[in-house]
Amino acid sequence: MIPPARSTGRWALVIDNDPLLRDELRYALRREHWAAVAVPRTGSGLLLATNVKPHVVFLDIDPPLYQAEAMAMGLRMHFGPNLLIVALSAMTEPEAIPWIGAAGVLKKPLETQKLREQLSRVDARLRGLTDFVA
Numbered sequence: 001m002i003p004p005a006r007s008t009g010r011w012a013l014v015i016d017n018d019p020l021l022r023d024e025l026r027y028a029l030r031r032e033h034w035a036a037v038a039v040p041r042t043g044s045g046l047l048l049a050t051n052v053k054p055h056v057v058f059l060d061i062d063p064p065l066y067q068a069e070a071m072a073m074g075l076r077m078h079f080g081p082n083l084l085i086v087a088l089s090a091m092t093e094p095e096a097i098p099w100i101g102a103a104g105v106l107k108k109p110l111e112t113q114k115l116r117e118q119l120s121r122v123d124a125r126l127r128g129l130t131d132f133v134a
Contacts (some may be wrong), residue, residue: 012125014038015071016088021108024109025058025088026117041067046074056084056122058106062091070118072100084125086118 037044
C-alpha cells in the first residue's frame with residue numbers, strides 16, 4: 001500500500017513528453033511520500049502546472065532542447081528564480097544542465113535509488129542545510 005502523498009508536505013512537478021515515464025515518476029514520488037503533478041512538456045503543460053507550487057521540478061531536457069530552455073525560463077518567471085529543477089535525460093552527458101540552471105540530473109530510465117538521492121538533496125536544500133550538489 002502506498003502512504004498518503006501529502007505526508008511530507010512536499011510537492012514535485014514532473015514535466016516530460018513520455019506519458020509512461022511521467023506516470024512512473026509520479027508513482028515513485030508518491031512512494032517516497034511526495035505529492036506530484038505530471039504534465040507534458042508543452043505550453044498547455046506549463047499552464048496546467050501553474051496550479052501548484054512545487055518544491056522541485058523534474059524537467060525533461062531531451063531534444064528539442066529549446067523547449068526545455070523555454071520551459072525552465074517560464075517556470076522560474078512564474079515560481080521564482082530559486083526554483084529547484086532536476087533535469088530528466090536519457091543522454092549520457094546532458095549539455096543542457098547549465099543552460100537551464102538545473103541543480104541535478106536524473107537519468108532515464110528511472111532508478112529508484114537515484115530518485116531518493118535527488119529527493120534527499122532537495123530536502124536538505126529546502127531545510128537550508130546544504131547547497132544542492134548533483
